[in-house]
Every structure is written in structure tokens, then in C-alpha cells.
Amino acid sequence: GAGVSQSPSNKVTEKGKDVELRCDPISGHTALYWYRQSLGQGLEFLIYFQGNSAPDKSGLPSDRFSAERTGGSVSTLTIQRTQQEDSAVYLCASSPGRAGETQYFGPGTRLLVL
Amino acid sequence: GENVEQHPSTLSVQEGDSAVIKCTYSDSASNYFPWYKQELGKRPQLIIDIRSNVGEKKDQRIAVTLNKTAKHFSLHITETQPEDSAVYFCAASTKAAGNKLTFGGGTRVLVKP
Numbered sequence: 001g002a003g004v005s006q007s008p009s010n011k012v013t014e015k016g017k018d019v020e021l022r023c024d025p026i027s028g029h030t031a032l033y034w035y036r037q038s039l040g041q042g043l044e045f046l047i048y049f050q051g052n053s054a055p056d057k058s059g060l061p062s063d064r065f066s067a068e069r070t071g072g073s074v075s076t077l078t079i080q081r082t083q084q085e086d087s088a089v090y091l092c093a094s095s096p097g098r099a100g101e102t103q104y105f106g107p108g109t110r111l112l113v114l
Numbered sequence: 115g116e117n118v119e120q121h122p123s124t125l126s127v128q129e130g131d132s133a134v135i136k137c138t139y140s141d142s143a144s145n146y147f148p149w150y151k152q153e154l155g156k157r158p159q160l161i162i163d164i165r166s167n168v169g170e171k172k173d174q175r176i177a178v179t180l181n182k183t184a185k186h187f188s189l190h191i192t193e194t195q196p197e198d199s200a201v202y203f204c205a206a207s208t209k210a211a212g213n214k215l216t217f218g219g220g221t222r223v224l225v226k227p
Contacts, residue, residue, distance in 0.1 A: 033214060042203065043158070043217040056212050058115075091157065093215075101146050101213040105157040 002026070004106035006092050012112045013082055021077045021109045025094030032075050033095075033103060034059075034067060038088045046090075049075060050097060082113045116141040118206050120218025127194050128226055135221045137204035138186040144206040146213065147180060147187050152201045152220075161202075162189070194225045 005024045013019050025032050034046040045059040049069040060066070064082075069075040079086055089110050093103040117140040127133050139147075145166040150158035164171045164178045164187065171178050175194075180187040191198055201222050205215040 031213065035215075042219045043205075043215070045214050045216065048212050048214050050212065056214060059214075095213065101207065101209070102148065102160060102163060103213075103215060104160070105150075107157045 004092055004094050004104055006090075006106040006109050008109060009107065010110045010112075012114065014114055015084060016081055018078065018080045019082055019111065021079075021090050021111070023075045023077070023092030023094075023106060025073065025075070025092070026104060027073075028096070029094035029104075030072065030097030031095045031103075032069060033093045034075070034077050035091045035093065036088045037091060037108070043091065046077070079111075082111075084113050087111055087113045116144060116206055116208070116211070116216040118204060118216050118218040120204050120221060122221060123219060124222045124224070126224045126226065129194060129196060131194055133189075133191040133194050133198070133223055133225075135189045135202055135204065135223075136186060137188070137206075137218045138184075139206040139216075140185065141206070141208060142182075142185065143208045143210060144185075145209060146207045147178070148205050148207075148215070149178060149189050150203045150205065152203065154200075158203060191223075194223075196225050196227050199223055199225045 032049045035043045047057045064080045067077045089108040091108045092106045095103045120137045148163035152158045177190045204218040207213045
């Protein structure tokens, strides 16, 4: 079946602009996670959703970052007033939720802030 | 919160030899430990995972061991092949924390033909 998809695959923006990143999880997966991977670094947790609720937003770096999920499916991660330090690969993962914890990753969105 | 340490950061092995990567975690409540392989420019791919009620798991050339008392787990790759070259990440999670993954810093493995 279809895996996790993300769009756009690449995004170049100017400092100060807002960006929206999209994640389409595996159909039926109730849990959705956002992670960030800076160049040559590990993966850093940002936020997770169970259904449309976000019980844990503790990883969001600042109030410029927000995310939502609608219909228990698609999620968008929004970064307002982007800064150069926001440049990274933003990865989304989904899992069956209470039915299983294995997370499957999307291909990521590579964000470059000039 | 959880902290995961991973060693070594780089590992070079001769084709056919074994590779071992070790991770330690801090939260004794962690109960799920996956390993991901990430090739350059690609998404992380799950290669094996282990749950806290199991001490060892094998899948062909890959095995993972877990020592809950010492809070460490290891990945073993036998008979390494050039296609095993990649960055490997260990991770830990707890059900109580929504199964969010805390990752180790990664190990860059190079298998020399």
C-alpha cells in the first residue's frame, strides 16, 4: 500500500517568510509525528498527534512553529517568519497508534532558508 | 525526559566482518527500541525493533540485544556487505509518552569491499 508522503520535497524560502509543510500518513494510522533532522545530525522530535489532538508539543523550538491535523489524516507544519536556523529536513512518521507503535517515515521536506 | 547515547559515531569494517553499534538510554520506563537505517538523501527505514519483554531478536544477518537492567541495547550486523553502508540510528520510546522516539546521534557505517 501507499506509504507516508510529504510535500513539497524541497522548499527554498527567504528569511522572514512563512512556510507550510504537508504530511499524508499511511491510511488508518492514528498517530502522526513530526521530526527535524539538521544537516548531518540526528533526528529531533517536534510534535505528535493522536487523531486530531496534539498531546505533546514539547519539541517545537519556538512559537513560530505550529502544526495541525484534520480529519485524523493530513497534517501541516507551519513555520512563521522563517530564520536561517530553521533550515533542515522535516520528517513525518505515522504509526497505527494504540494498535502498534512502529513508525514509518515519509521522504521528508528539505527546507532551505536564505 | 529520555536521553539516548549511541556509539561509535563512525565505524569502518571490512566486507564480511561484523559490525556492532551500542546505545544506552536513561528512562527505565522505555519499552520499545527500534533501529533505523538511513542512506544518503533517503528516509529512515526500520530494520529491526525490540520490545522490553524480549532480550534478543534476530532477522537474517541482523540481531538486536537488550539489557534492561543496564539500560543498553545493541545492533549486530554479521557478514557485512557494501550495501550495509549507511547511517544507523537507535531510538527509544515509552507508551506513556505517546511512543515519541528519542534518537541516538547516529553511526555512520562504511563497509569496505
